[in-house]
Amino acid sequence: MIFRAKYYLVVLRCPDNLFSLFWENKSKFVSLRRILSILSIILLIATTSQGQSRTLPGQEGPRVIKYYPNPATSFINFEIQPGTGNNMNLYVINFLGKQVYETKITATRTTVDLSSFTRGVYIFQLRDGNGKVVESGKFQVSK
Secondary structure: OEEEOOOOEEEOOOHHHHHHHHHHOHHHHHHHHHHHHHHHHHHHHHHHOOOOOOOOOOOOOOOOEEEEOOOEOOEEEEEEOOOOOOOEEEEEEEOOOOEEEEEEEOOOEEEEEOOOOOOEEEEEEEEOOOOOEEEEEEEEEOO
C-alpha cells in the first residue's frame, strides 16, 4: 500500500509497520486534532455573533447624524436628521483625549474647517442640552 501525506511519501510493506508508523507520527495527529477544535470554536463564534453595532447601547433605530467626506482633507460636513431636536452641541476630540473643536448646532448642516487640524483620527460627539451623548463616531483627517 502507498499512502501520500502532505509533505512526504510513506510506503507500508507489512502490517507491523503500520503500528510503528502510527507511533512515529502520533504528534502530527494530535496537533491536527487541536487545530480542528480551535477552528471549530472560531467558526462557531463567527457564525453566532451579530457583529458590532455602530449605535450607542441605549440607542435604537437609524443614525441621527451623517458626516462626509471620510477621510477628509480640508473640511467635513455634519448633517443632522430633521426632527432630531434643538439645542445640540458638536464636539471634536483628538485621539489623545483633547477637545479640539466645539460648536452649537443651529442648522441641519454644519461644515467644520480642518485647516488647523493635524493628520490623524478624530472622534466626534453630538450632545443634547443636558450634556448626554446622543451619537458619536470617528473620522480621519488626511493631508
